[in-house]
Amino acid sequence: MSSGAAARPATRARKAHGERTRQSILETAVDLASAEGLEGLTIGRLASEMKMSKSGLFAHFGSKEELQLATVDAAREVFIREVIRPAFETKEGLLRLWKLCDIWLGYVHDGVFRGGCFFAAAASEFDSRPGPVRDRIAEIMKEWLSTLRRAVVDAQSAGQLERGVDPSQLAFEFNALELGANWAFQLYGDRQAFARARDAILERLRRHATKSGAGVLPTTSKGKKGRGVAAK
Amino acid sequence: MSSGAAARPATRARKAHGERTRQSILETAVDLASAEGLEGLTIGRLASEMKMSKSGLFAHFGSKEELQLATVDAAREVFIREVIRPAFETKEGLLRLWKLCDIWLGYVHDGVFRGGCFFAAAASEFDSRPGPVRDRIAEIMKEWLSTLRRAVVDAQSAGQLERGVDPSQLAFEFNALELGANWAFQLYGDRQAFARARDAILERLRRHATKSGAGVLPTTSKGKKGRGVAAK
DNA sequence: GGCGAAAACGAACGTTCGTGCTATATTGCG
DNA sequence: CGCAATATAGCACGAACGTTCGTTTTCGCC
Numbered sequence: 001m002s003s004g005a006a007a008r009p010a011t012r013a014r015k016a017h018g019e020r021t022r023q024s025i026l027e028t029a030v031d032l033a034s035a036e037g038l039e040g041l042t043i044g045r046l047a048s049e050m051k052m053s054k055s056g057l058f059a060h061f062g063s064k065e066e067l068q069l070a071t072v073d074a075a076r077e078v079f080i081r082e083v084i085r086p087a088f089e090t091k092e093g094l095l096r097l098w099k100l101c102d103i104w105l106g107y108v109h110d111g112v113f114r115g116g117c118f119f120a121a122a123a124s125e126f127d128s129r130p131g132p133v134r135d136r137i138a139e140i141m142k143e144w145l146s147t148l149r150r151a152v153v154d155a156q157s158a159g160q161l162e163r164g165v166d167p168s169q170l171a172f173e174f175n176a177l178e179l180g181a182n183w184a185f186q187l188y189g190d191r192q193a194f195a196r197a198r199d200a201i202l203e204r205l206r207r208h209a210t211k212s213g214a215g216v217l218p219t220t221s222k223g224k225k226g227r228g229v230a231a232k
Numbered sequence: 233m234s235s236g237a238a239a240r241p242a243t244r245a246r247k248a249h250g251e252r253t254r255q256s257i258l259e260t261a262v263d264l265a266s267a268e269g270l271e272g273l274t275i276g277r278l279a280s281e282m283k284m285s286k287s288g289l290f291a292h293f294g295s296k297e298e299l300q301l302a303t304v305d306a307a308r309e310v311f312i313r314e315v316i317r318p319a320f321e322t323k324e325g326l327l328r329l330w331k332l333c334d335i336w337l338g339y340v341h342d343g344v345f346r347g348g349c350f351f352a353a354a355a356s357e358f359d360s361r362p363g364p365v366r367d368r369i370a371e372i373m374k375e376w377l378s379t380l381r382r383a384v385v386d387a388q389s390a391g392q393l394e395r396g397v398d399p400s401q402l403a404f405e406f407n408a409l410e411l412g413a414n415w416a417f418q419l420y421g422d423r424q425a426f427a428r429a430r431d432a433i434l435e436r437l438r439r440h441a442t443k444s445g446a447g448v449l450p451t452t453s454k455g456k457k458g459r460g461v462a463a464k
Numbered sequence: 465g466g467c468g469a470a471a472a473c474g475a476a477c478g479t480t481c482g483t484g485c486t487a488t489a490t491t492g493c494g
Numbered sequence: 495c496g497c498a499a500t501a502t503a504g505c506a507c508g509a510a511c512g513t514t515c516g517t518t519t520t521c522g523c524c
Binding site for chain 4: 295
């Protein structure tokens with residue numbers, strides 16, 4: 001009903017040239033919204049950015065709320081492409097858990113979104129504003145938290161992480177440290193915050209790593225390139 | 233020039249009844265802004281909440297930006313009263329550091345501001361919006377971070393915390409965990425997040441506490457009442 | 465009790481918001 | 495080519511925004 005990516009049953013093969021502009025509108029929308037907020041993302045502003053008329057652009061979505069929802073989902077796609085997918089190139093275990101955190105921090109540092117983590121900003125903006133947009137944001141962030149938690153469990157199953165640690169607790173802490181780094185970077189431009197978050201995360205990973213797990217972690221948090229897969 | 237609290241040189245003793253309404257406007261403004269954001273805090277909305285006319289209310293501030301600045305400073309006063317002052321009743325050292333974190337979490341949990349931590353929301357809203365408001369918010373959050381850092385240093389001076397730990401690093405981590413709890417509570421209503429943050433903070437404090445420091449920390453993170461000053 | 469200042473009001477300003485309508489380009493298919 | 499569907503533009507709307515202005519109410523003080 002909504003996620004029309006590429007799953008039409010071949011009955012309607014045409015209708016492609018509206019979809020394309022819609023997509024490029026959403027690219028701009030995501031960028032704009034990450035900086036000015038999902039509510040500050042105004043249709044007039046977006047239209048002038050796209051050199052389109054308000055009404056022409058508006059017709060693609062039908063309402064502002066639909067535009068916001070589409071923007072959130074577009075941001076989710078970017079997040080998956082920039083963070084999840086790269087981290088999942090590493091096979092499950094302690095290193096993938098680390099990669100998830102490391103790449104997340106890199107994605108904020110490198111300014112994939114103009115205003116830092118799109119979802120951190122969106123969550124904070126909508127957390128007191130009930131409705132479908134808020135629900136969708138919460139859902140997506142829950143996906144992320146689950147991914148983090150799942151990575152912890154997998155690392156335990158692989159025998160690289162002590163079984164005593166609570167996966168939800170660890171996921172909470174890592175997510176908090178990431179949000180903290182994002183916060184410090186957005187507010188102060190403090191790049192050191194990334195190193196602080198990495199230090200804190202690595203320290204926890206090291207403390208709870210088993211003997212076989214300790215080897216896979218990078219030796220320092222400074223360099224961008226981790227040491228790579230050493231174990232096995 | 234601005235902070236006219238109660239420091240007039242007795243030349244002008246009158247002029248109190250405008251200041252009072254101004255103060256009560258700001259109370260409402262703080263509450264409103266914490267939920268709907270500093271930009272969503274609209275003059276018309278605020279006026280109708282106060283049962284005043286837009287123009288009558290407006291005259292107290294002269295511009296929306298001035299209103300926002302005054303609101304931010306009013307929120308700072310609340311924060312000092314609700315968090316800083318209570319924590320500073322405990323004498324400097326490891327316990328005060330813990331109190332700062334513990335009370336902060338309580339202040340979010342108990343809903344001192346309708347939308348969670350006022351400054352977490354404001355920082356996120358204004359971090360991509362240069363200007364005096366953003367600067368003031370950043371300044372206030374820096375005060376908080378400094379307070380946290382200072383508490384770490386004091387705990388070290390008191391011989392209750394290992395001197396090896398980096399005060400800025402610890403302040404960063406604690407602040408991040410607090411923001412993380414605030415985030416989880418606002419978005420999911422997840423009260424468990426407070427316990428998670430407390431656990432994480434306490435664990436770090438315990439790990440780096442000296443022998444003489446270990447005694448002052450509470451035995452569990454569950455109860456609201458800490459064990460109290462046991463050492464010395 | 466009346467005077468002057470401070471405080472609150474009501475109406476209007478120009479702008480921008482989201483959202484409808486209607487008409488005109490643009491395009492894919494027979 | 496011509497036709498139908500789609501995509502974009504133009505225009506107008508009611509509401510809300512921050513702000514200004516001139517007037518009216520309130521209130522401390524002589």
